Amino acid sequence: MKDSTLTLSIPESAPFSFPEKETDYNAWVNEVVLSSKEFTLETTTFQGSSLQLNSPTWIIFMLVIGFSCLAISRSVYKKRFRMLYKTLGNWKLSKQIIRYEKVYTHPVNILMSFNFILLFPLFFSILYVRLYNPSTNIGQVYFYILAPLVIYLLVKLICYQFSAWLWNEKGVIEEYLFQSNLFNKYLGVVFLILTSLVVYSQIELTSLAFIALGAVGLSTVFQLSRGVMIGLENGKHLFFIIAYLCTLEILPWLVFGKLITTSL
Secondary structure, three states, rough: OOOOOEEOOOOHHHHHHHOOEEHHHHHHHHHHHHHHHHHHHOOOOOOOOOOOOOOHHHHHHHHHHHHHHHHHHHHHHHHHHHHHHHOOOOOHHHHHHHOOOEEEEEEEHHHHHHHHHHHHHHHHHHHHHHHOOOOOHHHHHHHHHHHHHHHHHHHEEEEEHHHHHOOOOHHHHHHHHHHHHHHHHHHHHHHHHHHHHHHHOOOHHHHHHHHHHHHHHHHHHHHHHHHHHHHHHOOOOOOHHHHHHHHHHHHHHHHHHHHHHHHH
């Protein structure tokens, strides 16, 4: 067996001292452990803040649906999805899609429009409840925003189609409707991201609200600008174009906002 004893030579500066003699190893270890307790540092603890997720299950389900719509459009219909976001800055490509493809019935258009209809009211309903009225049921607020939005989009589509038939301007109206729906699809992606940040992040809600309003305002400006360009390219008078867009675009949003504020 090996010798379990050793000869220790402890310097004067050592924090604890042992006699210079042959010492049993086990006894030495025990004494070191006992002596080390005198030199332990005080433990400092930090209390972190926990993220409270009080979102109902159905909100998480809505986000899953939104990301699923985006994933299916991106993975299954790659070519069409690529063309869709390229039309934002490519005027000729947007006209090509309108001329040769079925704009409304394509799965990408359906999925991305459905994404906008679900996520736009969801974001603002969560924002309203958390910022202004925490005691209100989010589902009720969501319905108050969703129902007028769906009605507005349907009435808007009917009015445009009727005006196209009335004035025999189907080509012009179809082109503008595509541009209008295009920006709604982009807004659907924006509100999918913003709603996820509202639910899962600790970013200040007022900052997200300003970003959302800025995105809606910017989208509206681009949409109206393209409407004016489409009208001028087709030889329409500028006054007629502005009056038409204000009647069917700006005025309904003002009524929609007034209806929501009155209901809430």
